[in-house]
Amino acid sequence: MNLKLKNHWWAFSLPVIAVLIWSMNIAVTRYVADYISPVSISFYRWLIAFIILTPFMLVKAWKQRHLLRQYFFKFAVLSAFGMVLYQGLAYSASHYTTATNMGIINAFIPIFTIFVSMAILKEIPNRFAIIGSLLSFCGLLYVMGQGNFASLLQMGGHSGDIIMIIAVFFYAFYGVFLKKWQLKVPLLLSLYIQIGFALIYHLPFLLWFGLDAINVENAASVFYAGAFASLFAPLLWMMAVQYIGPNRTSIFMNLMPVFTAIIAYFWLKEAWTIYHSIGGVIILIGIVLAQKKVKAVEKLSPT
Template sequence: MQVQPRWTKFAILLPLVAVFIWSLNITVTRYVTDYISPVSISFYRWFVAFIILTPFMLKTVWQQRELIQRYWKQLAVLSAFGMVLYQGLGYTAAHYTTATNMGIINAFIPVFTIAVSFMLLKDIPSPYALIGCLISFTGLLFVVAQGDFSNLLQMGGHLGDIMMIFAVFFYAFYGVFLKKWQLQIPLLLSLYVQIFFALLYHLPFLLYLGIDAINMQNAPSVFYAGIFPSLIAPLVWMLAVQQLGPNRTSIFMNLTPVFTALIAYFWLGEQWMFYHSIGTVMAIGGVILAQRKVKG
């Protein structure tokens, strides 16, 4: 379904809104590190989303129980990669790196997806994809090394960036599994069941590490994470894909580092350094190059 031309300019706002919400959440993740543990906010995020969705989804879950039974194993795997490993590592990484770095590393999801697609689906990347991946990965190392590749030898100082790289790598698996399985299940139902599994996965960590209480300092961040990036942004993004198409919509993800850096600059006082500029340009340039098709 495509929107009428006169509405196109308004449809373009949809992916912008979604990317802004996700970018703000990266900054929120960094901000709240002093007030709540990673496992606590990760659990509360999905718990809030689950509580909000439940009144609207219980009837659908019962009606679609056979469909859920058919796909529950795949949904459990998707939840593990997309909601627990990716988000959990992201919340932990925020304790050791900046929101700006997290936003830039997040922009490498398309590049990691190419690598994982080759591993799992045997999708042979085009020459453009290989060159684009090389450019993007060099840019990633440049950001982690803070503009001096010799700094990479001091691995202890890059713990947060390394965690975020693994988080992005796991999220690439999430996207590839979605492509591989092509689950014939309504998107909102899929999201709800994945959130349910995410809550189950958190239980052993909560029993071992404990859970922080929600208080006046962390409550706004918890409820923001549970509502906006968990529910509103995905729905807005899906609507954008429906109206603009997947390829046109995906381009807007390249704005994540820019939005995150601007928010972190004004809110957290983080500085945008020259290596951030170079790394971002290389990341975006590499992704655009990787998406080019070979003329045949």
């Protein structure tokens, strides 16, 4: 075992880079909110990813079309929750909250996953999961209230955080459905088909809201989301799971709020305050506690 870890010490850098890319994408999402509509960047993101994957996946998809047809409905559901509802709401939330808060709320994916698993998979959380979840939720409320719980009564000022919470909740469903169905399809091929469904789902929204043009102000952000956040980071994450295992890999997701806050501080000039520090520590302690002796539910990476 020690020899294996020694030979693959570099593998521990893979999830770090993946989480860094995703954290950067949260900051990119906040930055580009002023230059392109949520539905437009969401559509372009998956269109770019689809174009990049097509030369490698189209022939494979055709050869395995009978297998893919068997999972048609499940691919449609996964795409709706993980790529349209989660990512679309995240882009919408970026108009009303900070990248720092988005990164912190994103850390709630494992907590929500535990309770969605309870409803769908009938997995009963233990006392550590319940206590940890409540502790993390208190930390989240503290951050949303900017250190003052009384300010939470003014819900209009927290619309972006609420939208992001809903987005993360949908992603928890995505992770649980993946676990429940265990599709016997190669990961990249599964990703390719889900992206195809995501593009179809966007069509009614594009007809209603229109499609913003790609220009010099948003082109780099759109390409980053489509290539790095949608393809490169998931590939690194899958490699990390292969080399060091899912449990060890999932721990690195706790770096996302930290990375996001640092990027937002230097790039977007967002302030890191004492309530971010206190609330962030409470949330992370709760997340770690919730994972104790809970082996059936693992953290899942964002798309």
